[in-house]
Amino acid sequence: MSRFEGRSVLVTGATGGFGRRLAERLAADGARLVLSDIDPKALDDLAERLPGGAATLAGDVAREDLSEALVELAVKRFGQLDIAINNAGIAQSFVKLPQVPSDEARRIIEIDLLGVFYAMKHQIPVMEKQFRTTGAGGTIVNIASVAGLAGAARLSVYAAAKHGVVGLTRSAASEYATRGIRVNAVCPSFARTQMVGDFVRLAGGNEKDAHTELTRGVPMKRVAEVDEVVEVILFAADPKNSFMTGHTLSVDGGIMAI
């Protein structure tokens, strides 16, 4: 049996770079998917293309009622929620801290940090209930960033939000370690998704300069390919990976090694 066969898996930010590939890999592996994204059209298109389809609900992760509704959808459609991958996120303008518009800072915190808090707040109780009734709890994988493990020049608010995601991950992991719920964070450096395109655009559109900036300090001197990151997210989500919790897995071409 393949590792995600029959598992009920929720993915947010499902139509983006990592999310789309995660959905494809999980569907190919026999998972039963609940997918969400803020873009309803892209979400419908994705679900139509997946073998076996998917339950979908579009919305903004900064709204707590979306998180609640997604968990309800998973339980209604598949009877349970085995794995949640909290992946939706946005970039910030590539500027020093005083130049970050305060409205933008609030939006980043609402989506990148509170979005993960709302998600876990509603995912954990249902997983704990499953643990009480069947002995099988669940697994949560939060997509943070290397900017959640160390400071990131010109990404201060994004880094603050991602440090917050790491804090939520470690705290919840310790709270639920004996309740059948594993919680881990994956911390990529720049990977070749729309988000890198957004950083380039927000930096003024000079792709060559932005690329030099993005790979400065990366021992491998390149950005990651989507599959290189997705592989690690699936590793963290794998039910067989049963003793790893509260961990932050950097996927960063060696950044955190130096």
Ligand SMILES: NC(=O)c1ccc[n+]([C@@H]2O[C@H](COP(=O)([O-])OP(=O)(O)OC[C@H]3O[C@@H](n4cnc5c(N)ncnc54)[C@H](O)[C@@H]3O)[C@@H](O)[C@H]2O)c1
């Ligand atoms: N690509 C990178 O270089 C990189 C590096 C480190 C961490 N990350 C993190 O990985 C995750 C996925 O990023 P990606 O690179 O696939 O980006 P992406 O921009 O390709 O995808 C993000 C997805 O989230 C969705 N989204 C945006 N705002 C939303 C909201 N308010 N509510 C619901 N959905 C929303 C978008 O529509 C998009 O489909 C993010 O949390 C990001 O911070 C990305």
